[in-house]
Structure formats: C-alpha cells, structure tokens
Amino acid sequence: MGELISASNLQKSFGSLRAVHGVNLRVNAGEVVGFLGPNGAGKTTTMRILTGFLDPNDGVVLLNGISIAEDPIGARRTFGYLPEGAPAYPDMTVREYLHFIARARGMPRRDIATAVEGVATRVHLRGVLDQVIETLSKGFKRRVGIAQAIIHDPPILIMDEPTDGLDPNQKHEVRELIRTMGSTKAIVLSTHILEEVEAVCTRAIVIANGRVVFDGTPSEFEAKAPSSVTRNRMDHVFRVMTGSGVEAST
C-alpha cells in the first residue's frame, strides 16, 4: 500500500521556542499512527504543519505525493482534519454545517444529502442533525468535528485528540470507527491516553520537546519497560522517555 503522508525534517520555531525540531514521518495506507507526548511537546504544531495551517521554517510535507507548500489546494483535497478543540460554527445546525463543509469541499450537490445522512449514521449524530451546534454537549461537538473530517471519505485523516471530552461509551465508538477506517486510510491522531494507542493504533510515535523519541508498534513501546514493572508498563516507558524527573515522580 502506498505512502500517503511523508514529512521530512520538519522545523518550527515560535520566537526562541523550538516547537518542532527535525520531525520525520511516513504513514502508509492501512496505518493508524498515534502521536503521544506531554502537553506542549509539539503534537498539535506537527499536525498543523501537516495540514498546511502552519508553515514550517524548514522541511517538506507530501500528502498523497502532493506538496502542501507548492499545491496547497490539491494537497488539502487529500485529507480530513479535526483541529484541536473541534471548532465549529456555533450558530449553525449540525446539518447546515455538514452541508457547508461538503459544499466547500466541492462535493456535487446531488451527493451531499446522502453523504450527510451517511456520516451522521456513522458517528451517531442522527438525533441532533437539526440542533444548533452551540446547544450540543461536548461529546456531540467532538463528533460533529469528526463528521466534518470524514464526510468526503478522504484517504488521509488527521485528528487532534479525537476522543477528548467523550464518555467511555463514546470513546469506544470512536475508536471502533477509527479502527474500521484505518484498514484503508492513513490516519494520524494525537492523544494523551496511552491505552488508546494500544486499542486503535498500529504504530506509536512519541514526541518530546519537538523531537521524535520513539517510533514503533505499541507492543514494542511497551516492551521498553523493564520486566520489574508489572503494572501500567506503557505509562512507565512514557514517563522515562518524555518526563522530567519531577513529572516522573508524581
């Protein structure tokens, strides 16, 4: 299966702060990559560079072979994106919003109603389709964000904390959805939850201080823990790789 995401040597500084420092990333179709890292490690910045929302100081991003810098519109057609916090227009109904996204993505008008119904079924939004977004609970808003990211069935999915704010049942549903889509798409998601990586990801990438400190399967990640550690082994590895001494001891 082809390489859908290719990012080489990404660099990004904000003033004197080096947010992303030489990140490389290759993701093939059929892979679900989990981005792990403490807050402020550079996960969101990296995802924003992948989607072209931020311009890197250096480095190249190719999405399905298209350069985001040279052909931004062509590259943006290849992915769906759930930004941090799942922003949406609060004064629109879910249906109006999804129609707007589908239209802006150039979907033929006759296909839009079907696509909206289909995606609403997949992420369990049917009951709130005609509700105004600002009246929705956090979990529903997150699902609206996921719906707008997958409505056009893109080959690439980039999701910043897709399960944040969901209750355990909703988390389970979203993970199932991601796992299903992961068989054919290239998916990158970020999370704080280590068990999530185990549950849905085929690969884990750990970022700390803007650098990739681990890239491998979740089981390889867990195997890094010494055999003396018997409980929360992933947490242990994560703390050793990313944490300062203070954080590791708390």
Place this chain on the structure above:
Amino acid sequence: MIASGAMSPWRTILRREFRSYFATPLAAVFLVVFLFSSGIFAFSLGGLYERGQADLRSFFQFVPWLYLFLAPAISMRLWAEERRLGTIEILTTLPVPIWHAVVGKFLAAWLFSILALALTAPLWITVSWLGDPDQGAIIAGYIAAALVAGIFLAIGGFVSAITKNQVIAFIVAIVACFLVLLSGFPLVLNFFRGWMGSGAIDAIASVSVLTHFNSLMRGVIELRDLVYFASGIVGALVATALVVDWRKSA
C-alpha cells in the same frame, strides 16, 4: 477544479456568512437601528419635509456617517470571530483558495448592508409620490451609498483580519474609516501638513471617501469615482487575503 454540480467556493462561503447574520438578533438590531437613525437624520437634521423639495439629499448626506459606525459593526466579526472560535483552522485547511473566503465574506457583508439600504425604499416611494424628484440623482445616491458601505466593509474586514478581539476590530475600523472618510478635509490634512510635502498631502486628499461620495451625489456617475471605490475595495480585499494567509494561525 470543481466537480460538476458543485457550487463555487466563494458562493458557498457567501451563503453561510449571509445566513449567519440572521441566525442571531444581529440582523434585526442592525436593520432597525439603520432604518430608525436614517429616518431621524433625514427628517430632523436634514429637514426632508421643511426643505420642500422632492429629493433624498437630506437622507443621503447622512448615510456615510451612519455607515461609519454601522459598517464596522458588521465587519468586526468577519475574521476576528473565526479566530476566536478556532474555525479559521477549518476554513483555511479546506480546499478553498483564500481569496474565495475573503470575497465570499465581503460580499455577504456588502449584500447585507445593501439590503438595509433597500429597506429605505419607502422614502423614495413617498418622495416620488408627493413630487417629481430627479430619479437619476436618487439612483446615483443609492449607488454612492452602496459604494461607501463597500469600501468601509472592505477596510473593516481588513482590520478584523488582524485581531481576534472584536471590540478592537470595531474601534480600529471606525478610526480607519473616519480617516478615509475625511482625508480631504482640513481636520485630517492639517495633521499631516506639518511633516509631509504638498504632493503627499494631495495624495491623501484624493483618497477622501466624502469627496467622491459628494461627486457621485451630484447625479453624475463619473468613471473617476467608480475607479476610486473599486480600487479601494479591491486593495483592501487583497490586503485582507495577505494578512489572513500570513497570520492564519496567529
């Protein structure tokens, strides 16, 4: 390239924006304030009746002053709101060229202010019924008023693109529009006269909205004036697109 049957992106954005005015009480408040105050100005201050002439000069002469406050009230949210909500991250990662978003938003705001203007038609009808006004002058007056709204909204949209604070966007836009409105008048010119050459002073004087507005109001639609408004609007929109693209993540 847009799939057949798809709406071009600027129209999609125009539609969403235009509807959003009516999703909140903003539209109603704006229209009521506009109609009420234009009526008061025309009758009380302008002496529409007392002048005993069947024309709308007493109405039109206050329109630039009304728009000075009301256009920034519309334009302040254009981009600042997208930044505050975070939806700018969705908008700028959709496969839509930035100028489509800029033009779509501007046209929505402009159409809305033209709608407000159109609702003053009863004045026109009354005057035409009571007397025999110079219809050409009235049409020229409406065109001039619409152009003033356009240039103020384009300037206000630019200001809105540089901040996420709508109050700042509102106040700075009023100041900017005020300077452009009166740049041909001693109040503004004297400020620059101390430290600028006469060539620069003439250049500043020639960008006065009021000068061109009054020229159109005489009932003669001159190319010079149309070029002035068109280039002012286009210039502000280009600047907006550059700022949005440059500071989209700011």
